[in-house]
Each structure stands twice: as structure tokens, then as C-alpha cells.
Amino acid sequence: MQRVWTVVLSVWAMLAVVTVLAWTHRPAPLASQAAPQTVVVKGANGKQQILTIQPSAAHATTSTSAVVR
Amino acid sequence: MNGRLERLEFHAMGTACAAAVTMTPADQPSARRAGAAARGEVAACERVLSRFDPDSDLSRLNAAAGRWTPVDQRLLDALELALRAREETGGRFDPTVLPALVAAGYDRSFEQLVTRTPRRAEGWHAGSSIEVDRDAAQARLEAGAAVDLGGIGKGYAAGRALVAMRDAWPRLAGALVDLGGDIAVWGRPPEGGPWRIAVADPLVAGRAAATLAIRSGGVATSGRNVRRFGPGASLHHLIDPATGEPAGPGPVAVTVVAPEPAEAEAHATALAMMTAHDAAAHVASHPQLSALYVEHDGHMLRLGTLPVTERHILVRAA
Numbered sequence: 259m260q261r262v263w264t265v266v267l268s269v270w271a272m273l274a275v276v277t278v279l280a281w282t283h284r285p286a287p288l289a290s291q292a293a294p295q296t297v298v299v300k301g302a303n304g305k306q307q308i309l310t311i312q313p314s315a316a317h318a319t320t321s322t323s324a325v326v327r
Numbered sequence: 328m329n330g331r332l333e334r335l336e337f338h339a340m341g342t343a344c345a346a347a348v349t350m351t352p353a354d355q356p357s358a359r360r361a362g363a364a365a366r367g368e369v370a371a372c373e374r375v376l377s378r379f380d381p382d383s384d385l386s387r388l389n390a391a392a393g394r395w396t397p398v399d400q401r402l403l404d405a406l407e408l409a410l411r412a413r414e415e416t417g418g419r420f421d422p423t424v425l426p427a428l429v430a431a432g433y434d435r436s437f438e439q440l441v442t443r444t445p446r447r448a449e450g451w452h453a454g455s456s457i458e459v460d461r462d463a464a465q466a467r468l469e470a471g472a473a474v475d476l477g478g479i480g481k482g483y484a485a486g487r488a489l490v491a492m493r494d495a496w497p498r499l500a501g502a503l504v505d506l507g508g509d510i511a512v513w514g515r516p517p518e519g520g521p522w523r524i525a526v527a528d529p530l531v532a533g534r535a536a537a538t539l540a541i542r543s544g545g546v547a548t549s550g551r552n553v554r555r556f557g558p559g560a561s562l563h564h565l566i567d568p569a570t571g572e573p574a575g576p577g578p579v580a581v582t583v584v585a586p587e588p589a590e591a592e593a594h595a596t597a598l599a600m601m602t603a604h605d606a607a608a609h610v611a612s613h614p615q616l617s618a619l620y621v622e623h624d625g626h627m628l629r630l631g632t633l634p635v636t637e638r639h640i641l642v643r644a645a
Contacts, residue, residue, distance in 0.1 A: 316525035316538055317332065317347070317516055318505040322550040322580050 330354075330500070330517035335362035339369045340377070340481055342507025346488060349501035349517045357496040364495035365488040365504055372484035375399045376476050378425070385476060389425070393470030395460070403459050405476050405483045405589070406466055410457055412479065412593030415613065419597035421568035423455035423468075425475035428566050453568035478509065482547055482592035485511040504588075510546040511588040529580035530625050537619055537627065545588025549595035550580025550621075567600050574600040581606065582619045584631075590615075603628055 333355075334347040346365035350358040375384045375398070384398040409422035430451070455472035468474060476483075488504045489511045501514030503522060512522040521540035528536040529552040539546060551565055551574070567574040581598045585591035594616055598606045603620055610616050610630040617631030 316523045316535065317503055317512075318345070318510050318522075319508070319525040319527050319535065320510055320539075320546045320548045320582055321508045321527035322529065322548050322552055 332503075332517050333358040333362070335366065337366050337369075339366070340373050340484065340506060342481070344369060344507065345503075345505040346492065347503045347505075348492065348496070348499060349515060357498070361492040361496040361499060361502065364491040365502075368488045368491040369484050369504075369506065372401055372480065372487060375401045376405055376480040376484070378475055385474060388466055388468060389473040392468040392472050395458075395463075395465045395467045397463075397465045400464065401483075401487070403461060403464065403466060405480055406457055406459050406474070408483060408589045409474075409476060409479055409593070410459075412590065412597075413454070416594065416597035416609070418453055418568050419600050420479075420593045421453050422474045422476055422479070423453070423457070423472050424566045424568050424571075425473040426451045427568075427571040428475060430571070451571055453571070478547065478549065478592040478596060479589050481506045481509040482511075482545060482587070482589035485509050485588040486545065489513055508548055509588050509592055511544070512541055512546075513543050515542075526582045526619055529621055536621060539582075539584060539619075541584060544584060544586050545591040546582065546584050547588060547592035547595045548580055548582040549592070549599040550578060551599065552579050565596070565599055576602055578603070578606070578620050579623045580621045582621075584617045586615055594618075598630075606630060 330349050330351045332347050333350045334345055336343065336345045338344065344366075346362050348354075348358045348361050373383075374380070377383045378385055378389065380386060384402045388396045388398055388402065406422070409420075412420045413422065456469040457472075457474065458467045460466065485504045485506045488506075489502055492502045492504070493499050493513070499514065501516055501522075502512070503516075504511045508527075510524055512524070516522050521542045524539040524541055524546050525535040526537045526539065526548065528534040529550055549565070565574040565577075566572065577600050578598070581595055583591040583595040583598060585594060594609075594613070595618075598609060598618060598620065601609060603622065606618065606620050607628070607630050610618050614631075617629075620628040620630055622628070
């Protein structure tokens with residue numbers, strides 16, 4: 259019986275380690291890279307202005323045309 | 328607008344293509360319909376305009392040079408665009424350059440060309456006649472002539488695909504078609520403002536040389552930084568109609584913005600054979616154009632109405 263409990267605890271421990279590793283190494287969310295950012299800028303007269311900064315990523319890229327088939 | 332860009336990617340005309348629309352989740356069926364319409368139109372253009380398909384309308388027209396040949400309206404459109412571009416560029420863009428292109432060695436896929444030695448096309452001359460009869464839906468080439476619609480065909484297809492998307496989805500807010508770098512845009516992207524089009528750096532792979540901001544119109548790039556062949560990779564696919572041989576001095580690449588993508592492509596081809604001085608004069612005499620001319624040392628010249636801040640360029644095409 260003790261051997262069974264040892265196996266069960268070992269499996270649970272391994273799963274816990276895998277879960278922690280997966281959580282700490284998760285990829286950054288892609289959506290946030292393309293989302294516009296809103297920033298508050300204070301002018302010289304103290305008046306605040308809200309600006310929306312568009313992401314720098316392009317929608318498409320143009321390059322030298324390949325010859326058409 | 329809390330939308331996103333729905334992008335359909337596919338392969339056609341020998342290159343990677345994409346059609347994208349601005350949409351919200353509720354627009355999914357319309358977005359798919361618009362994407363399918365774009366893909367279908369590009370495929371239809373390829374069936375008509377390809378010179379590598381022996382059954383295409385263009386191949387039939389070339390094979391029957393000297394005789395009137397019934398062809399699809401798309402080919403009539405593209406021929407008229409090419410004729411207008413030939414006139415506007417003073418013959419630096421010439422759709423009848425195909426025999427010289429083949430003589431230069433470009434008669435097969437690029438991978439087979441690398442060690443070929445070029446030769447000059449015998450009996451070929453620039454400016455061969457092309458007649459278009461809209462009423463009878465037919466065209467006729469000068470005997471012995473042959474047409475290559477190359478890049479202008481891609482530009483034309485990009486413009487057609489954009490129209491097809493708007494027809495398929497009348498309430499479409501914004502759309503983009505990209506046929507291997509020949510780009511057409513209309514409306515607005517999901518985040519608002521203009522569409523942002525990166526210009527690939529012709530000297531450093533994977534890097535953008537500039538970013539264009541365009542609300543509506545076409546963008547195309549031509550140059551001699553890719554598809555080189557012949558001994559020591561000394562040749563490229565740009566044939567100068569004035570000589571019938573690979574073009575002489577010019578930029579490493581040039582990007583043109585115009586109201587229509589076919590127009591952008593034709594003028595990019597012409598500018599790619601010009602010195603910086605001649606290119607500036609050409610753009611100045613065509614106010615609908617603006618261009619980014621990249622010299623071999625990487626120096627970039629703004630031609631036309633391109634307001635530039637460092638490497639970021641704002642362009643309004645229409």
C-alpha cells in the first residue's frame with residue numbers, strides 16, 4: 259500500500275513541477291502587441307491631453323515583385 | 328471601432344497572396360464572403376493573364392499574333408492599362424518586351440537560369456502594336472510580337488480583387504489585397520487612421536526601410552535586388568525596351584504609390600531603369616505618383632509628395 263501512495267505522490271509532484279514551469283514560461287500575449295496604446299500627455303500650460311499611439315507593425319510589406327507566372 | 332483584421336492567405340500568380348478586411352466578430356460571414364471573392368477574382372485573372380499557361384487568353388493572343396483573337400474582358404482591361412503606361416513612361420515600360428526577356432534567358436523558372444548566358448533577341452523592336460476592340464471583345468498583336476503582362480497583371484488583379492471584395496460585402500469598412508508585394512488598400516484598418524505599408528529594405532533581408540501610411544490606392548516595388556541570373560549573377564529580369572537587354576544604371580529598388588496598383592507597378596518598372604535625376608523628373612511630371620528610390624549604397628530619395636520623418640514616410644495616394 260505504501261508503494262502505491264509513493265507512486266501517486268510522485269505523479270502529483272511531477273505534475274506540480276510541470277504546471278509551475280508552464281506558467282512561468284508562457285508566451286507573451288500577441289494581442290497586446292498590435293493594440294493601440296492610450297497615453298496622457300501634460301502640455302506646457304498644464305492641460306492634459308489624451309493621445310492614442312498606433313502600433314508600429316505594418317499591415318503588409320511591399321518588396322521587389324517576383325515575375326508573374 | 329473595436330474590430331480586427333481578418334486575413335485570408337493563399338497562393339496564386341506564382342506568389343504568396345493575402346486579402347484582409349476590417350471586421351467585428353458579427354461580420355464573420357461577410358468577411359469570409361469577401362475573402363472568397365478576392366481569391367476567386369485573383370484566380371480568374373491568373374487564368375486569363377498568365378503567359379506560362381498555354382491555355383490562358385494571353386497565351387492564345389501571343390500564339391495568334393497578327394490575327395484578331397477573342398479574349399476575356401480582363402485581358403482587354405490589362406492591355407489598355409499597359410498601353411497607357413507605355414505612353415506615360417515614354418516606352419520605359421513596354422508589355423511587348425517578352426521576346427527580349429526570353430532572349431535574355433528568362434524563358435524558364437528562375438532556378439534553371441543561374442548559369443545561362445544571355446543573347447539579344449533578333450528582329451525584336453520596342454513598341455510593337457497592340458489593338459483592342461472592346462465592342463467585339465477581341466485584341467490583335469503585331470505579327471511576331473508577344474506580350475508579357477508580368478507585374479502589371481498582378482497589380483491589375485489586386486485592384487480587381489479589392490473591387491470584388493466591396494461587391495461581395497457592400498458595407499465593408501476597409502480592405503487590403505497583397506499579391507506578393509503588389510498592394511491595394513481601401514477604407515480604414517481596424518484601429519483607424521491610414522493603412523501602414525512597410526517597404527522591405529532591398530539591402531538587408533527582413534528589415535523595413537520605411538513605412539508608408541496610405542488611405543486608398545496602390546503600392547508596388549520593382550528593382551534588381553532579387554532574381555538575378557547569368558554568369559556571376561550579373562543579370563536581372565528588368566529589360567530596357569530601349570536596348571532590348573537587361574537595364575543599365577538604376578536604383579537597387581524603387582517603390583511607387585499611385586491611385587491604382589497596376590499604375591504603381593508599371594511606373595515602378597519604368598523608374599527602376601532610370602537614374603535618380605530622370606526618376607525625379609518623371610515623378611514630377613506625374614502628380615498622381617510618389618516614390619521611394621533606394622540607391623545601391625542604401626541612400627533613399629523621396630520623389631513626389633512624400634513627407635518623411637527619418638525612416639517613417641507618410642503618403643496619401645488618393
